[in-house]
Amino acid sequence: MNQRQALYEYLLRLGDNALILGQRLTEWIGHAPALEEELGSANVALDLIGQARGWLAYAGTVEGAGRDEDTLALQRDVLDFRNALLLEQPNGHYGDTIARQYLFDAFHYPLLEALRGCADQHIAAIAAKSYKEAGYHRRRSAEWMVRLGDGTAESHAKLQRSVDTLWPYTGELFTPDEVDRTLQSLGVAADLTAVYQTWDEDVARTLKTATLQRPQAGWMQSGGKQGRHSEQLGYILAQMQFLPRAYPDARW
């Protein structure tokens, strides 16, 4: 794998994570538990999809095949998506959505924080703009973790189950592969061990405050980063990509 291929892959991971989670969040709009949460979910989705545009536009430039952000977002099939499995998991109930969001935000924030110092100027610039948003997302989702975990007996039980169910999807976020290693040696990719340390401390603190149990270490699912997804992603893409695929010669 040469440097350019690795960079392209890495950018797709960053962009697809943001895009797929943002897409999932838009499914909530009009159906959230309270008006304030309509506004809050929309804010997070706006930030994430905005970030995805930046990453994917740059991915298109690096690839050099004339694909722009929309072509990459709306004309690639599942095998070519590089988001982590966590982000394509269904919204479920609000506790599932909050747990998915928090487990990701606690990873996303230190990742972007590290990428601000990236040797690639473009990545550093996008990260510098995005990490503040990610910090706000992490604060919001952590607050909801605590509210639901330490709320009622019902909300506590529901959220504990959400955390248990989603936990096996957290491993791949921190498992480096050839893409990570190639770029890390060039000062481009973030050091996932350091990101994991921050995540681990944050998660331990939040779970404790939320009176939740940390799930037992067990088998971790993986594959999203390399393009081996769950059944969920196909349905997400079928909706998200419908118009450009049905009207390939149209501009919108």
Add this chain to the structure above:
Amino acid sequence: MHIQPGHTGGEPTRSAEALAELEQAFQEKIDAEIKIEPKDWMPEAYRQSLVRQISQHAHSEIVGMLPEGNWLTRAPSLRRKLILLAKVQDEAGHGLYLYSAAETLGASREALIEALHAGKAKYSSIFNYPTLTWADVGAIGWLVDGAALINQIPLCRCSYGPYARAMRRICKEESFHQRQGYEIMLVLCRGTAAQKRMAQDALERWWWPSLMMFGPPDAESSHTQQSMRWKIKRHTNDALRQKFVDQSVPQADYLGLTPPDPELKWNEQIGHYDFGAIDWGEFWRVLKGDGPCNRERIEARRRAYDEGRWVREAALAFGAKQARRAHGAE
């Protein structure tokens, strides 16, 4: 103890006189264009009329998120997705301001929402029509936000202060929505034949319901006169409707689209467009619950509210725990 006029043998004459004086002073303030504020005295009928209108408006914002929200997951580009998301988010914000304005009149958000879900409160019937293609997102912005804007600009001068101030913020955003909707239509109309067909079809479906958004003809409108005297309302339904037609026909022309009304034509003598008869049977039918999506819209709102109950309860319970902890720590 509160003495209800007319309900006691006490001093009915004096309290009726006092009431008449208060009402006169109230009307004088209105006539002098002085805003009524939450703590001011107001006739009960004025308060009720405002609660009805503001809550209907708030419900319309919230139910109105659904037809366009229907296209959020399928927007044709990331830019369009962001614009639509920001728009639908604005509508949620409008709902929030308006429920807050209603709260200043003593009506709680929960009670109003429950009335909506019980089918006791109305919302704009336009949102009982389906969004079938992407062009509907454009047509809604252009026509529905456009009609809402014409209805709402006069409300920025409404006699009730909190409502007038909420409307000023809202109108700024609605005019932005209208331009964005028109821009979607423009791109479709300059696009492929399939896109232009979508745009024409959307106009055909949204045109008449948009004209109905101004309410029944003046002769049949039950609240118009009193509302005008109280300066809750400033123009009649028919006047506003005419303004909308006059504004929209040239816009349709520029798009190269044809509104579905063979009687539409410029009347040189009166300086307005003549237009065909509105099917008021359809208007009343949809208002009474038999529009294409009435059941789905309320069902979707009710489901969101019911399924979100445990979340709201948890937030309240946590808030109460925090308050107890802070108290215990003192």
